[in-house]
Amino acid sequence: ILNVEQSPQSLHVQEGDSTNFTCSFPSSNFYALHWYRWETAKSPEALFVMTLNGDEKKKGRISATLNTKEGYSYLYIKGSQPEDSATYLCAPQNNAGNMLTFGGGTRLMVKP
Amino acid sequence: DTEVTQTPKHLVMGMTNKKSLKCEQHMGHRAMYWYKQKAKKPPELMFVYSYEKLSINESVPSRFSPECPNSSLLNLHLHALQPEDSALYLCASSPLGRGQAMNTEAFFGQGTRLTVV
Numbered sequence: 001i002l003n004v005e006q007s008p009q010s011l012h013v014q015e016g017d018s019t020n021f022t023c024s025f026p027s028s029n030f031y032a033l034h035w036y037r038w039e040t041a042k043s044p045e046a047l048f049v050m051t052l053n054g055d056e057k058k059k060g061r062i063s064a065t066l067n068t069k070e071g072y073s074y075l076y077i078k079g080s081q082p083e084d085s086a087t088y089l090c091a092p093q094n095n096a097g098n099m100l101t102f103g104g105g106t107r108l109m110v111k112p
Numbered sequence: 113d114t115e116v117t118q119t120p121k122h123l124v125m126g127m128t129n130k131k132s133l134k135c136e137q138h139m140g141h142r143a144m145y146w147y148k149q150k151a152k153k154p155p156e157l158m159f160v161y162s163y164e165k166l167s168i169n170e171s172v173p174s175r176f177s178p179e180c181p182n183s184s185l186l187n188l189h190l191h192a193l194q195p196e197d198s199a200l201y202l203c204a205s206s207p208l209g210r211g212q213a214m215n216t217e218a219f220f221g222q223g224t225r226l227t228v229v
Binding site for chain 1: 145151152154155156157200202204206217218219220221222223
């Protein structure tokens with residue numbers, strides 16, 4: 001099982017604030033890093049899959065960067081909105097298998 | 113078709129019952145997963161099937177028995193469960209290597225809400 005850490009565990013921000021959080025994972029045998037958005041009582045929704053060191057992906061106000069050498073990824077949300085409130089999960093894949101083991105997630109709450 | 117379909121959506125079973133959860137996808141994905149998700153916690157990986165063979169078993173008790181009869185179907189057979197096994201059981205699928213692109217997202221089903229009484 002891959003050791004995945006996400007920080008912070010939870011985050012409260014005001015509407016309009018920009019925010020970011022971190023996913024740390026083993027850099028050895030790295031293959032890909034997945035970010036998911038998860039709302040309670042729903043199934044996780046894929047945001048990004050990243051494979052290349054230095055890669056940056058963007059979807060609307062959400063973007064992510066990847067550092068495979070040091071084993072971390074940042075997720076950024078610009079101008080947070082209440083509808084961004086959710087838990088953001090990361091899941092690394094290594095090249096030894098096809099496991100999607102989620103980190104503990106960062107729970108984001110955006111206050112209007 | 114980018115759907116992963118899970119049935120039933122809800123299941124209530126007694127501790128002596130035998131039941132099965134079903135998962136189906138027609139995206140040609142050769143990796144399929146079972147996750148268990150308890151309230152307010154992220155999904156926990158239970159099993160991974162690669163090319164219809166069990167490749168990962170995350171120390172799951174034997175009262176949970178997975179089965180992958182073909183590349184589109186994944187079952188989870190349940191027997192002699194405990195009340196603490198009540199949870200949302202999620203199925204997911206993703207492409208696999210050896211000719212399939214691995215760097216695409218996994219698709220999740222809506223889950224089966226299981227209650228053990």
